[in-house]
Amino acid sequence: MKLNRQVLLESRPVGTPAENNFKVVGTPVREIADGEVLIKNLYVSLDAGFRNWMKEGSGDHILPAMAVGEPVMGLTLGRVVESKNLKLPLGDLLMIRVYWEEYSISNGVDDWFVHLPNGIDAPLSYYLGILGDTGLSAYFGLTDIGKLQPGETLLVSGAGGAVGSVAGQIGKIFGARSVGIAGSDDKCQRLIAELGFDAAVNYRDADDLSSAIGDACPKGVDVYFDNIGGPLLEAAINNINEKARIILCGAITDYHLDEPAPGPNNLFNLSKNVATMTGLMCHHQTDRYDEARHQIMEWVESGQLRSIEYMSEGIYRVGPAFCEMFQGKNFGKTIVKLAE
Amino acid sequence: MKLNRQVLLESRPVGTPAENNFKVVGTPVREIADGEVLIKNLYVSLDAGFRNWMKEGSGDHILPAMAVGEPVMGLTLGRVVESKNLKLPLGDLLMIRVYWEEYSISNGVDDWFVHLPNGIDAPLSYYLGILGDTGLSAYFGLTDIGKLQPGETLLVSGAGGAVGSVAGQIGKIFGARSVGIAGSDDKCQRLIAELGFDAAVNYRDADDLSSAIGDACPKGVDVYFDNIGGPLLEAAINNINEKARIILCGAITDYHLDEPAPGPNNLFNLSKNVATMTGLMCHHQTDRYDEARHQIMEWVESGQLRSIEYMSEGIYRVGPAFCEMFQGKNFGKTIVKLAE
Numbered sequence: 001m002k003l004n005r006q007v008l009l010e011s012r013p014v015g016t017p018a019e020n021n022f023k024v025v026g027t028p029v030r031e032i033a034d035g036e037v038l039i040k041n042l043y044v045s046l047d048a049g050f051r052n053w054m055k056e057g058s059g060d061h062i063l064p065a066m067a068v069g070e071p072v073m074g075l076t077l078g079r080v081v082e083s084k085n086l087k088l089p090l091g092d093l094l095m096i097r098v099y100w101e102e103y104s105i106s107n108g109v110d111d112w113f114v115h116l117p118n119g120i121d122a123p124l125s126y127y128l129g130i131l132g133d134t135g136l137s138a139y140f141g142l143t144d145i146g147k148l149q150p151g152e153t154l155l156v157s158g159a160g161g162a163v164g165s166v167a168g169q170i171g172k173i174f175g176a177r178s179v180g181i182a183g184s185d186d187k188c189q190r191l192i193a194e195l196g197f198d199a200a201v202n203y204r205d206a207d208d209l210s211s212a213i214g215d216a217c218p219k220g221v222d223v224y225f226d227n228i229g230g231p232l233l234e235a236a237i238n239n240i241n242e243k244a245r246i247i248l249c250g251a252i253t254d255y256h257l258d259e260p261a262p263g264p265n266n267l268f269n270l271s272k273n274v275a276t277m278t279g280l281m282c283h284h285q286t287d288r289y290d291e292a293r294h295q296i297m298e299w300v301e302s303g304q305l306r307s308i309e310y311m312s313e314g315i316y317r318v319g320p321a322f323c324e325m326f327q328g329k330n331f332g333k334t335i336v337k338l339a340e
Numbered sequence: 341m342k343l344n345r346q347v348l349l350e351s352r353p354v355g356t357p358a359e360n361n362f363k364v365v366g367t368p369v370r371e372i373a374d375g376e377v378l379i380k381n382l383y384v385s386l387d388a389g390f391r392n393w394m395k396e397g398s399g400d401h402i403l404p405a406m407a408v409g410e411p412v413m414g415l416t417l418g419r420v421v422e423s424k425n426l427k428l429p430l431g432d433l434l435m436i437r438v439y440w441e442e443y444s445i446s447n448g449v450d451d452w453f454v455h456l457p458n459g460i461d462a463p464l465s466y467y468l469g470i471l472g473d474t475g476l477s478a479y480f481g482l483t484d485i486g487k488l489q490p491g492e493t494l495l496v497s498g499a500g501g502a503v504g505s506v507a508g509q510i511g512k513i514f515g516a517r518s519v520g521i522a523g524s525d526d527k528c529q530r531l532i533a534e535l536g537f538d539a540a541v542n543y544r545d546a547d548d549l550s551s552a553i554g555d556a557c558p559k560g561v562d563v564y565f566d567n568i569g570g571p572l573l574e575a576a577i578n579n580i581n582e583k584a585r586i587i588l589c590g591a592i593t594d595y596h597l598d599e600p601a602p603g604p605n606n607l608f609n610l611s612k613n614v615a616t617m618t619g620l621m622c623h624h625q626t627d628r629y630d631e632a633r634h635q636i637m638e639w640v641e642s643g644q645l646r647s648i649e650y651m652s653e654g655i656y657r658v659g660p661a662f663c664e665m666f667q668g669k670n671f672g673k674t675i676v677k678l679a680e
Contacts, residue, residue: 267617281614
């Protein structure tokens with residue numbers, strides 16, 4: 001009999017998530033019924049945004065808040081290892097919105113899984129990072145919303161994160177000046193040395209973040225790719241050029257607050273500069289996933305774009321790795337490998 | 341000898357502008373030199389945004405802050421009454437960014453005037469309101485940024501103001517549901533009875549502004565035309581639909597603050613709804629002024645659109661009328677007539 005180890009939400013995080021908010025338990029895997037499949041999860045993809053569903057009363061009618069004592073909702077990549085469903089034969093690879101767990105059972109009509117796309121030869125973990133929601137967000141953000149042009153300045157917050165690390169590199173491919181904001185000198189150096197950013201600002205180290213951004217962006221900011229929100233957004237808005245485009249991709253600053261923080265006090269700068277701020281959710285562009293993934297892989301294969309993963313192994317690492325994102329420990333996409 | 345009465349900035353407003361911040365003085369009109377023209381100002385157009393330039397240290401290298409003891413900067417519509425400039429003959433009608441004053445002298449190379457457009461038969465004051473920056477802002481906001489569609493819900497703040505009163509009416513012409521936010525029950529009634537709004541919310545009267553907006557917009561908000569900023573913007577963002585468009589046209593709430601107020605705490609709602617917030621400055625669309633003015637006049641002539649003016653007379657009314665905008669006394673475009 002197989003054991004399914006799951007990570008439960010032991011308690012709701014207060015502020016930044018802590019390891020003791022999570023607990024690993026094992027339960028036997030039950031027999032699958034007709035129409036069902038058993039999926040062995042190979043990877044867990046960790047995204048800071050899921051912190052939101054850990055709040056009491058968060059969520060909506062489609063995805064309610066996670067319950068204390070229940071498994072933590074998350075994204076996995078798994079393989080069908082038992083099947084009583086003709087449409088999902090053994091060996092199929094699926095990306096699933098399910099739980100932090102080693103095995104999942106699906107009835108095959110669930111909305112929350114998709115097959116891995118065909119026709120791309122890439123390591124499986126890429127589908128959770130550079131070819132997944134985070135890489136695609138970077139791509140659609142810069143193409144559809146940012147409309148980044150050669151010679152422009154791209155500013156990226158959370159530049160060492162899953163989305164930011166890809167966005168800054170695509171900025172360079174598009175002929176822009178890429179400037180990153182990150183939370184340590186070490187990350188700033190890696191952005192420049194490993195990912196080709198033109199400059200980087202350590203926001204924890206800056207006395208005056210607006211001025212620090214201004215120094216790093218002497219021609220002003222044309223496109224701001226925001227993964228952080230909060231004070232960084234305000235500082236970026238102080239530096240925008242006329243007709244600037246701001247991409248709101250994430251707001252990790254807000255995820256762990258019980259009361260929402262005040263927004264930027266300088267929105268009038270958007271008016272003055274006839275600038276635009278637009279929310280990005282990559283699943284609104286599913287019809288272009290194929291195009292985007294092929295383009296991204298072409299850049300990866302030609303050496304213009306690097307996939308950066310913050311990878312660890314084993315179900316016991318899932319909770320801690322999630323917490324580390326909020327501590328800024330990760331560089332690149334945070335993934336936990338559960339099995340080969 | 342002619343006397344030019346001007347309104348001086350007697351002191352910088354603290355908070356909401358007060359009548360004693362302004363003082364009328366008279367000085368003789370000097371002889372004009374070769375190349376100059378004397379303009380008799382017929383109307384002063386009052387816009388809340390000029391409050392910004394009354395702040396110490398505001399403005400920029402193009403338009404510095406107004407100086408205490410100097411005439412107040414403003415927009416007028418005037419007629420050339422003496423000319424030593426062949427390009428500006430007697431009788432020419434000009435819109436000028438000059439001062440709150442009865443007479444102005446121009447050297448004819450100043451950037452801050454434009455001729456009234458030809459080919460439109462309209463009352464002169466219309467060029468400061470429904471055919472001026474405010475009417476054009478409403479038009480470009482809804483067409484270029486809002487892309488308002490039939491059946492959608494348009495929410496307008498400052499709906500009794502110069503821009504808002506036009507925007508709500510154009511919303512109806514476009515087949516949308518127009519909902520206004522205004523500061524008194526009287527204004528709300530006038531929006532519905534006189535301007536054809538479908539519903540109106542008195543923001544001073546609402547216990548919970550988000551809910552009040554939700555009640556008035558049962559299908560949510562597709563386009564929010566913001567002339568106010570502050571807490572109204574936050575409440576509106578709580579009610580946006582997927583792919584909503586927010587037009588940032590003005591932020592009268594902020595103009596009289598010395599320290600900028602916090603912004604909306606719910607920008608994440610833009611992300612979730614892949615919504616857009618865009619700054620509007622109508623002078624970025626000067627190439628389309630002609631098209632817009634003709635369209636607006638066509639609507640006016642067909643009775644679909646009403647020009648609403650809050651008109652008073654005489655140079656002594658300019659300061660008080662400006663203050664009244666911040667008290668919410670105006671309904672429609674605030675104009676002071678100086679001469680026939």
